[in-house]
Amino acid sequence: MCLEGWIIYNGHLTGNKFRDFAEWIQNAGDRKGIKTKIIKNNHLFSILSDNSSRLLNTSEQSLPDFVVFGDKDIPLARQLEDMQIPVFNSAQAISTCDNKIETYRELSNNKLAIPKTIVAPKIFPGLTQIEQEPFQHVASELGFPLIIKEAYGSFGEQVYLITSFKEMLTKVMELKEVPYVFQQFVSTSFGKDVRINVVGDNVVAAMLRTSKEDFRANVSAGGQMEPYQPSQKEKEIAIAATRAVGADFAGVDLLFGENKEPIVCEVNSNAHIRNIYDCTGVNVADFIMNHIVNEVE
Ligand SMILES: Nc1ncnc2c1ncn2[C@@H]1O[C@H](COP(=O)(O)OP(=O)(O)O)[C@@H](O)[C@H]1O
Ligand SMILES: [Mg+2]
Known part of the structure; x- marks a missing residue:
């Protein structure tokens, strides 16, 4: 069977790290004689309707046998899976x-x-005050220093080392409705x-x-x-x-x-x-x- 694949990356991210991954996968495909096309996620709009057409796709004529998903556009990955196209990693895994x-x-x-992890409570936008007392329990459970880690982040940029209760509350106020966890610091x-x-x-x-x-x-x-x-x-x-x-x-x-x-x-x-x-x-x-x-x- 002669396979053809799509490699999807995020068209709006700056820097070449993301395009780079796509090209490495494409080169690996070339070495195996597998044809691939590199496509930006923003060139494939998912259409949700009662119509059979599911992608607003400006240039692609035929659907691929598989997709390598070098992006985190989870709704797009789900749509491709709904179209019975195998997606790697799966939308569920990426999510x-x-x-x-x-x-x-x-x-x-x-x-x-895993390090002992405590999930921060959901807070709706518009927070002006926080109830401090419950966070004391988190502090006693984990001790200091502890880690605060945002749910969404990479390159270590959303991971913080917190050394006191005062610092902890400052970060809690700063993050507000951002989802995050408190975590044991593995010293x-x-x-x-x-x-x-x-x-x-x-x-x-x-x-x-x-x-x-x-x-x-x-x-x-x-x-x-x-x-x-x-x-x-x-x-x-x-x-x-x-x-x-x-x-x-x-x-x-x-x-x-x-x-x-x-x-x-x-x-x-x-x-x-x-x-x-x-x-x-x-x-x-x-x-x-x-x-x-x-x-x-
Ligand atoms: N609980 C922890 N204890 C000690 N070091 C940690 C802990 N969590 C993260 N780190 C350090 O911070 C780095 C970034 O954390 P990680 O969870 O991998 O987030 P990212 O997705 O930003 O890479 C890790 O590679 C590790 O060196
Ligand atoms: Mg990491």
Whole structure:
């Protein structure tokens, strides 16, 4: 069978990281003789009506055999799935990973080790005052320092280290209706984590990230990368975490607990793959493409 795929990325994001992922997948497809088209999400409008036409699609003549979804436009991913097109990662997996509250929920339901996480209560827009007393219970449960982490965020930019109750309340007032969690700070992992790339049921690459100046190990926050040989336990938890969120492939971040016990920090359904290539020489795109072909054919 001669497969044809679409690779979707977000047409409005600036910077080349997103287009970059699409091109890497396309090149991996070329190496396997699979034709792909790179399409911006904003060139495909979902039409919801009683009509059979479901995409307001200005240029595409025929539908693909599969879609690699390098975006977080979840309604568009759902629409493609409703049209019976296999989407990788699935809309459900992207949606679960996009929202860290949902991610931790699935990890916790699957009994995987995570930092103790407390979900902030929903607050409607227009907040002017907060009831302070209930937050005391969160502070006593987690102690200081603790982490506040927005549900939606990446590159470490929406993750905060909070050292006192006063600072905690200031952040709570600042975030207002933004969804977020309070989380145990895993101090044994200060400025250090492991990124593991899982594809299907396999770990295909791993790197250790360390930062001298920040508690966050993200490369974009100044973390240094080095290739890493994960233990059997680290591999197993990364694969289990990928499965728990329903992803076909993912970049799983692990923290180091006491005695180096692996703790899942997050699961990225839309992990960039250039850094891991630069660090380890492993092109995750080839594994992703092989996986998709096996699933679709
Ligand atoms: N509970 C925690 N304890 C210690 N370090 C943490 C914790 N949560 C996050 N970090 C650090 O912050 C970084 C960013 O957090 P993460 O949840 O992966 O968000 P992002 O999606 O922004 O990468 C992690 O790579 C890790 O180094
Ligand atoms: Mg991360």
